[in-house]
Amino acid sequence: MNVAAVDCRPRQGQIVRVLRGRDAGQFxxxxxFEEPHFVFLADGDQRKFDHPKKKNVKHIQLINYVSEDVxxxxxxxxxxxxxxxxxxLNQYLLLSEQKGE
Structure with missing residues (x-):
């Protein structure tokens, strides 16, 4: 797992925080992707890989962390x-807790 360089476009495996909708505040x-404005998100718990959530990129916050395994x-x-x-997601949350974010 790596910290990625800051980029305005999401990458596969990147952790994001949902800003709008029912899942607001969750990671x-x-x-x-579905160009030009949509991404598909999953968390493996509420949103499984087989049924990802389609979100507008304006409604997510990109986190500077990409899971290389994913x-x-x-x-x-x-x-x-x-x-x-x-x-x-658990690895990111543990890392962010250690940093005190």
Whole structure:
């Protein structure tokens, strides 16, 4: 898992915070894109990989953290396990707690 350079476009495997809608305040992982304005998000718990949430990029906050495990699984196999999504989110949350964010 890596901290990514700041970029205005989301990347596969990137952690985001949902700003609008029913899931506001929750974290999720970018699974795929629908150009030019939408991303598909999953967290492996409420939103499984098989049923990701379609969100406008204006309604998410990009976090400067990309799970390389998730990104690599998506590149190689085109899918990722829900357990790996939950693990990536938990690793980010533990890291952010240690930093005191």
């Amino acid at each position: 999720a992982v970018v699974i795929s 990104a690599e699984a998506l590149r190689q196999h085109g899918r990722v396990t829900n357990a790996k999504l939950r693990y990536a």
